[in-house]
Amino acid sequence: MATIMDGKALAAEIDMRTANRIQRLADQGITPGLVVILVGKDPASQIYVRNKERRAKKLGIHSIVRNLPETISEKELIKIIQEYNEDPTVHAILVQLPLPEQINEFHVTMAISPTKDVDGFNPFNLGKLLINKTDQTPIACTPQGIMSFFKKYQINLDGKKAVMVGRSTIVGKPMAALLTNANATVTIAHSHTHHLSELTREADILIVAIGVAHYIKAEDVKPGAVVIDVGMDRDSNGKLVGDVDFESVEKKASYITPVPKGVGPMTITTLISQTVTMAEWSSEKNG
Amino acid sequence: MATIMDGKALAAEIDMRTANRIQRLADQGITPGLVVILVGKDPASQIYVRNKERRAKKLGIHSIVRNLPETISEKELIKIIQEYNEDPTVHAILVQLPLPEQINEFHVTMAISPTKDVDGFNPFNLGKLLINKTDQTPIACTPQGIMSFFKKYQINLDGKKAVMVGRSTIVGKPMAALLTNANATVTIAHSHTHHLSELTREADILIVAIGVAHYIKAEDVKPGAVVIDVGMDRDSNGKLVGDVDFESVEKKASYITPVPKGVGPMTITTLISQTVTMAEWSSEKNG
Numbered sequence: 001m002a003t004i005m006d007g008k009a010l011a012a013e014i015d016m017r018t019a020n021r022i023q024r025l026a027d028q029g030i031t032p033g034l035v036v037i038l039v040g041k042d043p044a045s046q047i048y049v050r051n052k053e054r055r056a057k058k059l060g061i062h063s064i065v066r067n068l069p070e071t072i073s074e075k076e077l078i079k080i081i082q083e084y085n086e087d088p089t090v091h092a093i094l095v096q097l098p099l100p101e102q103i104n105e106f107h108v109t110m111a112i113s114p115t116k117d118v119d120g121f122n123p124f125n126l127g128k129l130l131i132n133k134t135d136q137t138p139i140a141c142t143p144q145g146i147m148s149f150f151k152k153y154q155i156n157l158d159g160k161k162a163v164m165v166g167r168s169t170i171v172g173k174p175m176a177a178l179l180t181n182a183n184a185t186v187t188i189a190h191s192h193t194h195h196l197s198e199l200t201r202e203a204d205i206l207i208v209a210i211g212v213a214h215y216i217k218a219e220d221v222k223p224g225a226v227v228i229d230v231g232m233d234r235d236s237n238g239k240l241v242g243d244v245d246f247e248s249v250e251k252k253a254s255y256i257t258p259v260p261k262g263v264g265p266m267t268i269t270t271l272i273s274q275t276v277t278m279a280e281w282s283s284e285k286n287g
Numbered sequence: 288m289a290t291i292m293d294g295k296a297l298a299a300e301i302d303m304r305t306a307n308r309i310q311r312l313a314d315q316g317i318t319p320g321l322v323v324i325l326v327g328k329d330p331a332s333q334i335y336v337r338n339k340e341r342r343a344k345k346l347g348i349h350s351i352v353r354n355l356p357e358t359i360s361e362k363e364l365i366k367i368i369q370e371y372n373e374d375p376t377v378h379a380i381l382v383q384l385p386l387p388e389q390i391n392e393f394h395v396t397m398a399i400s401p402t403k404d405v406d407g408f409n410p411f412n413l414g415k416l417l418i419n420k421t422d423q424t425p426i427a428c429t430p431q432g433i434m435s436f437f438k439k440y441q442i443n444l445d446g447k448k449a450v451m452v453g454r455s456t457i458v459g460k461p462m463a464a465l466l467t468n469a470n471a472t473v474t475i476a477h478s479h480t481h482h483l484s485e486l487t488r489e490a491d492i493l494i495v496a497i498g499v500a501h502y503i504k505a506e507d508v509k510p511g512a513v514v515i516d517v518g519m520d521r522d523s524n525g526k527l528v529g530d531v532d533f534e535s536v537e538k539k540a541s542y543i544t545p546v547p548k549g550v551g552p553m554t555i556t557t558l559i560s561q562t563v564t565m566a567e568w569s570s571e572k573n574g
Contacts, residue, residue, distance in 0.1 A: 106420055126417050127410030130464075131456045133393055159479045167467060169418045177417075180454060183479040185486070192446045192470040199472070 002227070002253040005149050007262040011269040014148065015059060018273045022060045025279055032279035033062045033090040034118065034272075039077065039103070040070035045096045052094075055268050061275055062089070074103045078111040085113040091282055092118035092138075092275040097170075115281075118274050120144075121169055129174055132181040136281050138274055143175035145266030146207065146228050147182075153255055155205070155226055157182040163200055165189045165216075165243075166209030171230055175207055196220075208243040218248035226255040230263050289514070289540040292436050294549040298556040301435065302346060305560045309347045312566055319566035320349045320377040321405065321559075326364065326390070327357035332383045339381075342555050348562060349376070361390045365398040372400040378569055379405035379425075379562040384457075402568075405561050407431075408456055416461055419468040423568050425561055430462035432553030433494065433515050434469075440542055442492070442513055444469040450487055452476045452503075452530075453496030458517055462494055483507075495530040505535035513542040517550050 025032060034056055038049045049065055056063035068077065077095075084090045093116045095108050109117075114124040120140040128137045150157060162184040166172040172188060179186045189199055200206055200220045206227045208216050213233035221227060231243030242259030250256055257263055312319060321343055325336045336352055343350035355364065364382075371377045380403045382395050396404075401411040407427040415424045437444060449471040453459040459475060466473045476486055487493055487507045493514045495503050500520035508514060518530030529546030537543050544550055 106418075123414030123418065123420070124411045125414065127412065127414030130413050130417055130460055131393075131410065133410070159481045161481075173417055180475055180477075183477070185474065185476055185480040187472065187474040188467055189472055190467075190470070193472040194446045194448075 002250045002256040003153065004250070005153055005228075005255055005257045005262065007145075007149070007257060007265045010148060010152050011265040013152075014266075014269050014273055015055075018269075018276055019059050021273075021276050021280070025276070025283065026060070028283060030279055030283050031060070031062045031089075032092070032276045033064070033087075034092045034094070034275045035064045035066060035084050035090050037066045037068060037077075037080070037093070037095045039068045039072060039096070039099055042098070045098075049096050052268055052271060056272055056275070059272055061272060064090075070100055072100075072103075074107060077103060077108060081108070081111045085111075085116060088282075090116065091279040092116055094118050094271070114138075116278065118271060118278060119170075120174060126169070126174065126177075129177045129181075132177075134181075138278060139178070140170060140174040141270040141274060142171050142230060142263060142267045143178050144274070145263060145270040146175060146230075147178055148266060148270070149228065149257065150182075150226075155255065157184040157205065160184045160204040161202055162186045162205040162207070163189060163203035164207045164209075165196070165200065166207075166211075166230070168209065171209040175209075179205070210243045212243060213241050214243070214245040216244045216249065218245065218252045221249050221252050223252055224254045225252070227253045227257070228263065229257050229259050231259060232264065233259075289537045289543040290440070291537070292440055292515075292542055292544045292549065294432075294436070294544060294552045297435060297439050298552040300439075301553075301556050301560055302342075305556070305563055306346050308560075308563050308567070312563070312570065313347070315570060317566055317570050318347070318349045318376075319379070319563045320351070320374075321379045321381070321562045322351045322353060322371050322377050324353045324355060324364075324367070324380070324382045326355045326359060326383070326386055329385070332385075336383050339555055339558060343559055343562070346559055348559060351377075357387055359387075359390075361394060364390060364395060368395065368398045372398075372403060375569075377403065378566040379403055381405050381558070401425075403565065405558060405565060406457075407461060413456070413461065413464075416464045416468075419464075421468075425565060426465070427457060427461040428557040428561060429458050429517060429550065429554045430465050431561070432557040433462060433517075433550060434465055435553060435557070436515065436544065436550075437469075437513075442542065444471040444492065447471045447491040448489055449473045449492040449494070450476060450490035451494045451496075452483070452487065453494075453498075453517070455496065458496040462496075466492070497530045499530060500528050501530070501532040503531045503536065505532065505539045508536050508539050510539055511541045512539070514540045514544070515550065516544050516546050518546060519551065520546075 109121045120138040162179045167190040197220045209230035229242035229244040235241045396408045401409045407425040449466045454477040484507045496517035516529035516531040522528045
């Protein structure tokens with residue numbers, strides 16, 4: 001039976017360290033500032049944003065949720081982002097995705113100053129991550145949260161075969177870069193990959209972000225593999241489940257993240273922690 | 288026996304198209320401008336720079352080689368780069384690597400304006416490549432030249448297993464991004480990779496940038512693979528050879544690039560062609 005990597009417990013542990021760091025900043029008169037921009041009224045996005053805000057406030061971050069109308073133009077949205085770019089009380093800006101059709105997500109990503117890009121989706125930050133020059137560089141929160149699992153559970157990545165299933169900007173691509181920088185031998189698989197199961201069966205480290213409930217079964221996993229499940233899917237009963245068939249894979253893997261209480265809680269924790277890190281960078285620069 | 292992919296012939300073909308594009312720009316009163324900055328007197332670098340200049344001039348590009356003393360400070364070098372960033376007659380800036388010890392290559396890469404970064408090493412351009420948003424984005428010349436081979440020889444990459452041996456900023460990382468964007472399933476191998484031969488033997492597309500003469504032998508290659516050799520090594524007789532043992536691998540692969548006259552000539556051709564593309568972008572912007 002695999003060791004279950006407890007995202008809720010690890011998140012609480014990191015939150016405690018973050019709270020201490022926020023206290024140290026407070027002693028210098030600095031309050032980390034996070035702006036979350038929410039366009040429209042997508043119910044799922046509203047829940048995510050509310051959770052982010054609640055956790056941020058609880059830890060003592062100055063968190064602003066800026067609600068904007070569904071009909072806002074790209075130009076108007078970018079103008080608002082630019083105002084936050086200039087605002088010295090704001091250290092981190094996040095635009096909740098998805099955005100309405102009239103707005104190009106890439107243009108929005110490009111508009112956020114790289115120094116305030118807490119999601120790490122700006123090409124400048126992605127490029128620095130790619131070439132392992134990550135000094136003062138925000139990194140996508142979900143992959144960074146996954147790296148915290150490896151650290152906590154002392155999983156050695158050097159020379160290991162890692163397979164990342166999924167090539168999104170949010171998870172797959174930054175995750176692959178982090179793994180390569182940690183000296184793993186990384187393969188990125190995706191919707192065009194042939195014989196996926198053959199590939200995943202060779203992985204010492206298997207990270208799955210497909211978006212299909214229970215897609216990865218025990219037969220797709222190498223005995224003793226470390227399995228990270230990024231999925232947030234609903235099964236036929238509407239229950240929250242992952243991309244990995246936890247029940248069968250748990251018997252074969254050495255480590256596994258559950259859904260819920262695996263990768264999910266780590267993403268918000270990393271977002272908050274990175275907001276604090278960005279406030280620290282800005283205090284170093286001004287101090 | 289493999290089809291030998293003739294880099295010299297393909298380079299000549301592309302140069303001819305480039306010459307026509309330069310003519311069309313000339314009709315609009317535009318001469319593409321390339322600045323090559325050479326710090327110090329490294330003999331190999333001097334040869335590379337001279338070759339670049341000769342090819343650029345031959346095709347009708349305004350090419351400036353700026354020789355700077357070995358002892359120049361990073362600050363002074365960056366100041367010179369910034370002047371070229373501002374110069375509207377310069378469309379492309381290249382700083383020949385390696386640089387002397389007192390200069391941080393990454394700082395120099397960052398100083399070149401992304402719009403003039405003909406080598407594509409600026410993190411902003413690398414990040415755009417990573418997420419496949421390459422509109423008006425210069426891309427590293429060696430990987431881009433390799434993509435021209437795939438196009439010329441109609442090699443389908445979609446769903447193919449590609450293995451990139453080497454993870455440099457100059458070749459491996461941008462190459463892996465290009466292959467992933469072309470829907471290949473890409474693995475990046477490097478010095479920490481275990482059992483490299485097992486991995487390369489599975490590759491439909493094998494790209495080798497190791498820097499060790501004849502490292503890849505026939506037994507490391509899948510029958511029918513497409514093999515691209517980025518190596519520029521010297522054998523024990525001082526002869527220029529590749530990372531691939533051409534003689535034995537040629538019998539097993541379906542396509543192979545030789546050394547010399549493979550990837551090498553394509554890199555300079557791509558550099559020139561990309562300089563012209565950047566002049567076209569700037570003319571679109573101003574036109």
